[in-house]
Amino acid sequence: MxxxxxxxxxxxxxxxSLRKLLxxxxxxxxxxxxxxxxxxxxxxxxxxxxxSVYRRFQDKDALLETAILEILERQEETMKTSLxxxxxxxxxxxxxxxxxxxxxxxxxxxxxxLLRGMRQFVQSRADTAFGKRxxxxxxxxxxxxxxxxxxxxxxxxxxxxxxxVSLALMMVIGTLFQVVVWPTDPKKLRDLLPLDDEGLKRExxxxxxxxxxxxx
Numbered sequence: 001m002x003x004x005x006x007x008x009x010x011x012x013x014x015x016x017s018l019r020k021l022l023x024x025x026x027x028x029x030x031x032x033x034x035x036x037x038x039x040x041x042x043x044x045x046x047x048x049x050x051x052s053v054y055r056r057f058q059d060k061d062a063l064l065e066t067a068i069l070e071i072l073e074r075q076e077e078t079m080k081t082s083l084x085x086x087x088x089x090x091x092x093x094x095x096x097x098x099x100x101x102x103x104x105x106x107x108x109x110x111x112x113x114l115l116r117g118m119r120q121f122v123q124s125r126a127d128t129a130f131g132k133r134x135x136x137x138x139x140x141x142x143x144x145x146x147x148x149x150x151x152x153x154x155x156x157x158x159x160x161x162x163x164x165v166s167l168a169l170m171m172v173i174g175t176l177f178q179v180v181v182w183p184t185d186p187k188k189l190r191d192l193l194p195l196d197d198e199g200l201k202r203e204x205x206x207x208x209x210x211x212x213x214x215x216x
Contacts (some may be wrong), residue, residue, distance in 0.1 A: 002173075015087075017046070017052070018056065020046040020047065020048070020057065021042070021046045021048060021061075021063070022048035022066065022067045022070060023046070024042050024043075024045035024068040025037070025042050025063050025064055026067050026068075026071065026114060028041050028112065029064065029067075029113075029114060029117040029118065029121070030041050030113040030114030030117060031112070032115060032117075032126070033116065033120070034117050034119050034120045034121050037060065037064070037117065038060065039053050039054065039059075039060055039063075041153070042060075042063065042135060044142060046140040047134070058163055061125070062176055064121055065125075065130045066121070068121065068134065069130070069133060069134070070116055071118075071138075072134065072137040072138070072141075073137065075137075076137060076140060076141065076144075077147070079085050080144075081142050093149075093155045093156075093212075093214065094205075094209060094214070094216070095206050096148075096149075096152070097149075097208055098201070098205045100148075100206070101172055101201055101204050101205045101208060104172060104173075104176060104199045105176065105180070105200055105201045105204065106197070108176045108177075108180045108181060109180055109197060112140060112180055112181045114181060115177075116181055116182045119181075122134050142166075142169065145169060145183060146162065146165045146166055146169060149165045149169075149212075150162060150165060155214070156212045156213060156214075156216065157212065157213025158211065158212055158213045161212075164211055164212050165212065166211070167211065168207075168208045168211040168212060169208075171203050171207065171208070171211070172207075172208055175204060179193060179200070193195055
């Protein structure tokens with residue numbers, strides 16, 4: 001077996017600083033939102049100077065584009081490797097739905113600020129090559145999830161399984177954005193929603209499975 005290639009020290013440092021920079025961009029966007037995300041703030045978080053950031057990226061938008069695309073592309077790889085083994089051959093539909101929706105509730109809660117910032121930024125650049133790439137990746141994630149549920153085809157009682165899974169999944173995503181990511185008036189919703197996230201997971205899973213024709 002040939003020995004592993006070792007990067008020259010300056011290349012290793014360069015990659016390390018880029019990793020810090022991208023991580024800092026995401027952290028700042030999640031905490032401060034799109035308006036509060038600035039190059040000086042990102043540089044401080046990464047332990048770099050603003051000048052070193054500008055040597056890599058033309059402006060804040062170019063930096064955020066790179067960071068957001070990396071998140072989405074990493075998510076695509078994760079879905080390929082970690083979700084497929086949980087489908088029909090291994091896990092019952094009810095358990096699979098509970099795991100997927102439970103994971104979504106936890107992720108949306110943990111990253112609500114980042115999801116808000118990302119959505120604002122992407123919407124502001126919807127007509128750019130970046131915006132179109134994001135749309136492709138998001139659609140790929142969505143279709144991959146739909147496909148995983150369709151592996152339970154015989155258990156889905158709805159006359160059009162693909163439509164049922166797609167709409168049910170959109171219902172879950174829309175609810176999470178409304179309730180967790182962008183709650184317009186939490187006080188008004190307080191008496192209409194489950195008391196905690198465990199209840200939210202349970203009710204969203206129940207609604208999802210019901211739409212698919214499952215008795216829950």
